[in-house]
Amino acid sequence: MRWDNIEEHLDEAAFLWERRQRALCSPEFSLVDVEKIESRLEAHVDALGLATAPQVLELLEAALHEEPARAAVAVLTLMARDDAAALGVLAAFISDGAREQREALAGALGTRACPRIEPMLRELVKEGAPWAQSVAMDVLAQWKRGPDFDLQPWWCSEDTQVQAAAFRWSARVPRSMPSWGLQRGLESPEDIVWQSAAEAGLVHAPGQTWAECVERVRLRRGPLGFPLVVLALGGAARELTWVVDVLSSGTWTREALWALGFSGRLPAVEACVELLRREAPVARLAGEAFSAMTGLKLTERFVLQPSAPDDALVPLEEEDLDADLRPRPEDDLPIPEPDEVSAWWSRTRREWRPDGRFLSGGAWTGSSLLAALEHGSARRRPVHALELAIRSRGAHVVSLHAWAVQQKREVVGAQLAGKFSDQGFERMQGLVTWAKAPSNAGVSPRPAARERSRPGSLSVCALGMASPLGDSAVESCAASRAGLSRVVASDEVHVWDADAQEMRAASGCVIPVITEGFTGLARLVRLATAGLRDLLRGVPSLDMPRTGLFLALPDGSLVAAGAAALLKEADVQGEAMEESFGEAAGALPQRCARHLLPILARLIPPLGGLASHRLYFEGRLGYFHALQEARKQLELGGLDHCIVGGVDSLMDTPVLEALKATRRLKAPQQPVGCTPGECAAFVLLGRERCAGPHSTPCCMLEGPSVTATPRANGAIAPHAGMALAETLSGALVGSGVDGRQVALSIGSLNGAERQAYAWGLALVTLRSRGLLTNPAEWFPALSFGEIGAATAPAALCFAVRAFELGRVPGRHCLVWGADDDGGAGAFVLTGPFPGGGDVR
Structure with a gap:
């Protein structure tokens, strides 16, 4: 993997990790929003995990001791690699060097279970330093791995962090807890130990813990934040009155407001309305609590516009030098407009039952609690998760540090279970049942891979690729999924920038080193050689006498159109200008037909034994014709496998000049245009799956369809969209x-x-027929630039890799391509099982 890609993956992943951590406690994000951030983060981590150079391991080892975000990404990557060397580095870091990075370490390890390091974590609990013991217990608790030993020594530990972690572990594991152990935690003078013990007690012995929380609130003894929340969640009218009374104390006003937002009772709403006119910090919390209960979105007329900040310096004698200046999540809350909110409440209040409990404007139910966990404010999710754990008696514990996909699975599991107590915490006996979600809700388990394919289906056996983002299919697709792009300036072609009043170099996506200094046939040979070598590395034992090669190449029409445009503009018939475009426009296809395959056979000797080969000089549509011919040959039985690929370069100087002349090149004065690129992409297809790193899971290519249309002589073909729609329908x-x-x-x-x-018209047509209702979309040009004949095979490589990584939220991918004259081609790629993540 290229070093510049590795460094960018690490930097971008660290940035996204910080965003994720902030989003997890932000009032402006939900679990769905966090999942979108994580999909990009995981793409970078996946790419780093694929890097095999020894220097990468050294880079990750060094990153473990840098800023927390980079340390967390390094931990995630080492877990993703899952090899002995990577896990050895991770184990040494956890055992000896992670004390200063304990928060980043626990957060990263908690995202997903890693069975190979679980024994080491258990040993750390028994023999490690106190800080390592607490981290190991928290991680095992996140993984929901119960202790295989008695926790009594850790409940009695002299280290408060160890004690607290032991009680947190007890809270997350459905096993009995002795009353003396709980009592020891509830008698602790340390708040962190008391709260952890109280959480465990509410799951295992709610009555005993409930009494302790009530006593603390009544006597206002010790920190009241957690006891107030418990009374708001599980108390009746009497307990709610005690919580409301705390509002006037001044000391615990903010904590009481936070708790009231989870009550959902009418007195709690009324108390929040009265505090909307207080100072901004209190008004924000009151508005948040009011919105959480009533469902009113504090936007537009319901919020006050923020005033301009006062930039004047505070006199030194008046400045609080001990003040905590770090931003807090509640600082992002809007300040409610008290008159508008009060007026809205006056109109709405009569709809509330005095004895009811409400959440987000509707009656509190099990379903509404689970909906709040998935779609509600991320800042409020820990309390919702606590209530779910308490009311399900520990049966449904949401891992709040796990990847969002895993958390959604846990929420769906609770929804399907359909029962938990709706009684007060003092006595939880009854069970409430709500409508179960359909069996296909949320993230479905993976079905077994199919054993038989449809007649005419082709098995994808191996991939090969060379692109501006990497020298292999694995690296190129990983970088593309992570959103990387490499756009550089061309020294050969310049465009006019009217704003700067100067000529500027045209830009595009070029493959470094491989194509530098080459043009025409030689450039295509260099590209094809790099892509084919990557493919053959995956299948070294390929039987060439039973294998065919079908290759899509540029047709030269673009350069011919560029030459015609320049000649027309110059109003001359200059032989020199015609000669400058001659090779790419007319002679290049002829030279490729005569020399390309013999040269490739000399550079890659195994290709000399190919059973058959055929070249398609048809631009983007050539690959679809090549697929049809490959399927035909495989069905006839003359071949066992076919290498089907595409090679093109729009960064070659004659092509760049043609793009500029025909006004298709994206430039300062031509914003509607393409960014040129170059690529070689190959796929090995067969009737049966063959051995190789890209053959598992097995993807099937089905229904290749192509429609050719007459040339439109430079104009937009009016039939282009309909032809594409019919081609897509034919493929389906x-x-x-x-x-x-x-x-x-x-x-x-x-x-x-x-x-x-063409795509817009086709999409409207297909949606009117109920097809392609809401698929995820990706376009190779976003990552590689316009790559012409290599577009479809590059798309196929990307789709196969997405299926291999489980990033396609379904089983079917539709790949399509359209030329500039209205012709179109398409096929369907079917994976063995649907993934649980996002493509990007």
Whole structure:
């Protein structure tokens, strides 16, 4: 993997980790929002995990001792690599060097279980330093791995962090807890130990812990934050009155307001309305609590516009030098407009039953609690998760540090279970049942991979690729999924920038080193060689006498159009200008037909034994014709495997000049246009799955369809969108796939007007038929630039890798391509099982 990619992956992942950590406690984010951040974060971590150079391990080991975000990413990557060397580095760090990074370490390890380091964590609990014991217990608790030993020594530990971690572990594991152990924690003078013990007690022995919380609030003894929340969640009218009374204390006003927001009772709402006119910090909390109970969104007329900050310096003698200046999550809360909110409440109040409990404007139910966990404010989720654990007696504990996908699975599991207590915490005997979610709700378990494929289906056996983002399919697709892009300036072609009043170099995505200094046939040879070598590394034992090669290449029409445009503009018939475009426009396809395969056979000797080969000089559509021919040959039985690929470079100087001349090149004065790129992408197809690193899981290519249309002579073909729609429908019918089941669409949209017109019209047509209702979308041009004949095979490589990593939220991917004259091609790729994540 290229070093610049590795460094960017690490930097971007660290930035996204910090965003995730802030989002997890932000009032402006929900679990759904966090999942979007995590999908990008995981893409970078996956890419780092694929880097195999020894220097990468050294980089990750050094990052473990840097800022917390980079340390967390290093931990995530070492877990993702899951090899002996990586886990050895992680084990040494956890055992000896992580004290200053304990928070980052616990947060990263808590995202997902890693069974290979579980024995080491258990040993740390028994023999490690106190700080390591507490981290190990917290991580095992997040993984929901119960202790295989008595926790009595840790409940009695002299270290408060160890004591607290032991009680937290007890709270998350459904096993009995002796009353003396709970009592020891509830008698602790340390608040962190008392609260951890109280959480465990509420799950295992709610009556005893409830009495302790009531006593603390009544006597106002010790920190009241947690006891107030407990009374608000599980108390009746009497306990709620005690919580409301604390509002006037001054000392615990904020804690009481926070607790009241989870009560959902009418007196709590009334108390919040009365505090809307207080100073901004109190008004914010009152508004948050009011909104959580009533469902009123504090936006537009219901919020006060923030006043301009006062930049004047506070006199030194008046400044609080001990004040905590770090931003807090509640600082992002809006300040409610008291008159508007009060007026709204006056109109709405009569809809509330005096004895009811409400959440987000509706009656409090099990379903509404679970909905709040998934879609509500991330800042409030820990309390909702606590209530779920208490009312389910520990059966449903949401791992708040785990990846959002895992948390959603846990929420769905609670929804499917359908029962927990709705009684007060003092006596929880009854069970409440709500409507169960359908069996396909949320994240479904993976079904077994299918054993048989449809007639005519082709098995994807191996991938090969060379792109501006990497020298292999694995690296290129990983960098693309992470959103990387490499746009550089061309020294050969310049465009006019009217704003700067100067000529500027045209920009595009070029492959470093491989194509530098090469043009025409030589450039295509360099690209094809790099891509084929990557593919053959995955299948070294491929039987060449039973293998064919079908290759899509540029047709030269773009350069011909560019030459015609320049000649027309110059109004001359200059032989020199015609000669400068001659090779790419006309002679290049002829030279490729004569020399490309012999040269490749000399550079890659195994290719000399190919059973057959064929070249397609048809631009973007060539690959779809190549697929149809490959399927035909495989069905006839003459071949066992086919290498089907595409090679193109729009960064070659004649092509860049043609793009500029035809006004298709994106430039300061031409914002609607494409960013040129270059790529070689190959896929090994067969009737049966063959051995190789890319063969598991097995993806099936089905229903290749292509429609050619007459050239439109430079204009946008009016039939382009309809032709694309019919081609996509044909691919779906040919594969037997319901278009509504397509989870991912990958196409040739590249920023040019023609592509946008065709795709927009096709999308409207298909949606009117109930197809492609809401698939995720990706376009190779976003990462590699416009790559012409290599677009479809690059899309296929990306889709296969997404299926391998479980990042496609379904089983079917639709790949399509359209040329500039209205022709179109498409096929369906079917994975062995649906993934649980996001493509990007």
